[in-house]
Amino acid sequence: VLIRIPDNDTRFSNNDIASCHFRNKQRRFEFQFQVKLKKAPAGRVYFGCELYESIKLGMIQRAFVSAAMAFVKSTNSSFHYSLNDAAHMVFPVEEGMNRVVATPPDQEPPRLGSDIEETEASIKARKKGMPVLWNTEDTYTFALWSAYVDFLEWRVLNLPGIRPFSLSNVLGSQPIVLTLYDLVNDSGHHAKDDKIDIVKFEMCNVEQSGIGPATQKYLE
Secondary structure, three states: OEEOOOOOOOOOOOOOHHHHHHOOOOOOEEEEEEEOOOOOOOOOEEEEEEOOOOOOOOHHHHHHHHHHHHHHHHHOOOOEEEOOOOOEEEEEHHHHOOEEEEEOOOOOOOOOOOOOOOOHHHHHHHHOOOOOOOOOOOEEEEEEEEOOEEOOOOEEOOOOOOOOEEOHHHHOOOOEEEEEEEEOOOOOOOOHHHEEEEEEEEEOOOOOOOOOHHHHHHHO
16 A cells, blocks of 8 residues: 655655655555455456445535546446445456556566556556456456545545545545455346455544444454
């Protein structure tokens, strides 16, 4: 997990991995995953952002959030979201991740904390829907970044035509749950009972949100 610090543009440290990584980039964060699967997924692998509880939005809040989601949808046609009881955002790894690299067992995988290199041909093929041929031998490295969410300040920013707003205004005190998962039955509904988690973790802000059960368990 790489997070841009507020003075990243004016202060650099060669000993700070994130500071060096974000130099000359507009990104506010970058998530990098590196996994080796114990079992080949039955179908597509998805990346999701979920909540433990439903959210209640007023008319103005819903308008802001809907506009933000529409902008994301315009940049990623595979992106799906819901603001109803089981609020979530989700997209297939192949089409939605900024980088996807499969490394055979006899080769060295990318180093986390550095730029994850992927060929332009591979990126274009993924964006057109070419599936990843998942197996239990290769090492898979994913990278996802954005210039639109600042997790240190816990707010959404830089969206065209939308003024910055706090995540707390939308989520309340809830943390965010980020997950990579496979679907037993890919019917398009992503029912909880059909999901098999591959990687799952919480993100919270100690000043502007509460902590979730996973964070509480870790602290204990």
